[in-house]
Amino acid sequence: MICYKPILFSAVQPSGQLTLGNYIGTMRHWSAMQNNYECLFCIADLHALTIQENKNNLKESILDTLSFYLACGVDPNKSIIFIQSHVYQHSQLNWILNCFSQFSELFRMTQFKIKRNIKKNSIKNTNAALFNYPILMAADILLYQTNVVPVGRDQKQHVELTRNIANRFNSLYGNVFTLPEPLITQYGSKIMSLLEPNKKMSKSDVNKNNVIFLLDDISTVALKIKNAFTDSEKPSKIYYDKVKKPGISNLLEILSAITDKNIDVLLKELEGIMYSEFKKIIVDCLSKFLSKLQKSYQNYRHDESYLKKIAYEGALQSQIKSKKTLQNIHDKLGLISLV
Numbered sequence: 552m553i554c555y556k557p558i559l560f561s562a563v564q565p566s567g568q569l570t571l572g573n574y575i576g577t578m579r580h581w582s583a584m585q586n587n588y589e590c591l592f593c594i595a596d597l598h599a600l601t602i603q604e605n606k607n608n609l610k611e612s613i614l615d616t617l618s619f620y621l622a623c624g625v626d627p628n629k630s631i632i633f634i635q636s637h638v639y640q641h642s643q644l645n646w647i648l649n650c651f652s653q654f655s656e657l658f659r660m661t662q663f664k665i666k667r668n669i670k671k672n673s674i675k676n677t678n679a680a681l682f683n684y685p686i687l688m689a690a691d692i693l694l695y696q697t698n699v700v701p702v703g704r705d706q707k708q709h710v711e712l713t714r715n716i717a718n719r720f721n722s723l724y725g726n727v728f729t730l731p732e733p734l735i736t737q738y739g740s741k742i743m744s745l746l747e748p749n750k751k752m753s754k755s756d757v758n759k760n761n762v763i764f765l766l767d768d769i770s771t772v773a774l775k776i777k778n779a780f781t782d783s784e785k786p787s788k789i790y791y792d793k794v795k796k797p798g799i800s801n802l803l804e805i806l807s808a809i810t811d812k813n814i815d816v817l818l819k820e821l822e823g824i825m826y827s828e829f830k831k832i833i834v835d836c837l838s839k840f841l842s843k844l845q846k847s848y849q850n851y852r853h854d855e856s857y858l859k860k861i862a863y864e865g866a867l868q869s870q871i872k873s874k875k876t877l878q879n880i881h882d883k884l885g886l887i888s889l890v
């Protein structure tokens with residue numbers, strides 16, 4: 552008897568350097584998930600075009616991101632790893648889904664509002680792709696009949712939109728699309744900025760002291776953690792409370808993720824220690840974790856021909872799968888096949 556595993560799809564946008572937030576929010580789970588799901592891990596380079604970068608940076612970022620996937624334990628023998636622009640079906644389905652999406656629902660997307668505000672207040676400076684971006688994300692997910700999408704909390708609304716678009720399409724044309732579920736963990740799904748723990752840690756933050764990048768050197772990490780915002784409660788006490796203690800709670804989530812210990816266990820171990828001591832422990836654990844990850848990353852990153860081979864093979868495999876879905880959609884819509 553053939554036993555099919557549920558399908559898992561996830562992606563990262565190669566715009567700038569990956570952060571500890573990206574790792575904790577999603578990438579750290581990928582390696583183990585390969586055993587229980589049929590996995591596709593995509594490098595969403597077309598998404599990165601919404602932020603118009605210098606083209607050499609983009610090339611580097613794509614290969615950097617691919618190297619990090621491998622360093623995080625994604626195994627090309629178990630999973631499909633591919634670059635979004637290599638599989639034209641994504642752009643095709645993107646257009647089709649545009650015809651099934653409402654302007655008003657896109658306008659409600661929090662990420663769009665945040666990005667538009669970062670671009671300093673104007674529709675004039677905002678490219679249309681930034682607005683349409685969640686539809687491309689829906690196409691990514693729906694092309695593969697995905698069951699689950701492991702993401703950070705900031706992407707939950709986009710997965711919900713994906714379900715709405717799929718439902719709308721299915722109600723007109725039958726069960727064409729599987730409805731995907733977001734996979735979001737209770738802790739670590741929204742790692743916050745180090746100096747402003749009420750906002751998300753983000754690749755694009757102008758203040759780099761807010762962010763731990765996966766390629767930060769250890770002395771930089773130590774300084775960033777040393778300066779991370781805590782609070783002035785006297786006497787100082789370490790406990791988890793996102794409202795009263797956003798800084799400490801964020802540091803606890805970081806420590807929990809990189810040590811793989813749950814927060815209650817950590818709180819017992821940390822009982823009675825000062826914030827400075829707590830921060831030293833975090834630096835120590837982060838240093839061990841990052842140096843191992845960076846070493847593995849460097850090994851992959853130096854071998855571009857291997858990276859290109861992985862991307863080539865991944866593209867061939869995802870093309871086969873996505874062509875099947877797209878053909879079915881074309882038939883339903885009444886488009887005429889070439890053959």
Ligand code: TYM
Binds near residue numbers: 573577598700742
């Ligand atoms: P991106 O590149 O902004 O982020 C990649 C993943 O990292 C998560 N993440 C975080 N998790 C916890 N704390 C944080 N501070 C943090 N910052 C980022 C994000 O939630 C995401 O899971 N649109 C997506 C990329 C994408 C995608 C897809 C994802 C394109 N197509 C299809 C899933 C399925 C994005 O820009 O993620």
